[in-house]
Amino acid sequence: MRSQPMICIADDDEAIRDLLAIYLKNEGYKLCFAKTGKEVLDLVATETIDLVILDLMMPVMDGIATCIEIRKTQFMPILMLTAKTSDLDLMQGISVGADDYMKKPFNPLEVTLRVKSLLRRYRDYGADRIETTNELVYEDVTLNLQTRQCIKGERMIRLTPKEFDILAYFMRQPNQVLTVEQIYEAVWGEEAFEVDNTVMVHITKIREKIEETPRRPSYIKTVWGVGYRL
Incomplete structure (x- = not known):
């Protein structure tokens, strides 16, 4: 830029x-x-x-x-x-x-x-963290932090900037339960106040792009009453 x-x-x-x-x-x-x-x-x-x-x-x-x-x-x-x-x-x-x-x-x-x-x-995004590689990998999904490309298997997935940042945030913290407020504050860089459905809508779009069956996600899973977990 x-x-x-x-x-x-x-x-x-x-x-x-x-x-x-x-x-x-x-x-x-x-x-x-x-x-x-x-x-x-x-x-x-x-x-x-x-x-x-x-x-x-x-x-x-x-x-x-x-x-x-x-x-x-x-x-x-x-x-x-x-x-x-x-x-x-x-x-x-x-x-x-x-x-x-x-x-x-x-x-x-x-x-x-x-x-x-x-x-x-x-x-x-991520510049304040020490990265040992330009890539984040979770199972068959790879994020290239330099080119901001998402690849699943051999297929390129088109993510919006916010979708990319949300998925990168999850992939840096696999198996951890993340609240909507944590996700919003980390990705939007603002205090989570009246977040409404913003995070949920973005996660729904990510699921539609990377999941085989979005209604039964195998990557980003909902932890009811708490948040989400990769």
Whole structure:
């Protein structure tokens, strides 16, 4: 990642784009802008984008469809903005590959903090730990910490940045029961406050990608009333 990360602000509301630009420019970030999902995809295809701030409700192609298309080829963090408040709407964004979300109206300072956290976790996850290898291995699943690739057997598994970080966290602590709060604080780098279903949705997506039978997982298992265990 470059010393000055490039952030794409995608929102059809000019006032929101301008507001976020003020705060993010003050942090030294480079910025590009999009008003529609189609414009986002064009930018992602032609520019090196380090993070996307993606509005859920946009013309031409909404945030959900845009996120799905981005995740076919790209793994940069995606922070979704939404004026919708139902858990179903919020979880839908995460389920298709968004790493985090914020409800509108939002505090631009909090958005800036979320951006910093997402970039830091994507760039430096595990950097504070001493690694003897660039790989983490559990049974037939291998994570390459340098390329951030996941391989199961001979098959490449496409994980989002948050999915990769969650699985790496489990693989560093096999056979240990981890609470939702522990997972959230380790991976999101924030205090676990009103975490709701965020961690659960990410683990469900990981299971869908690495398990032969996601409803009967053999890797990440639920420890009822406590958390999860690899």
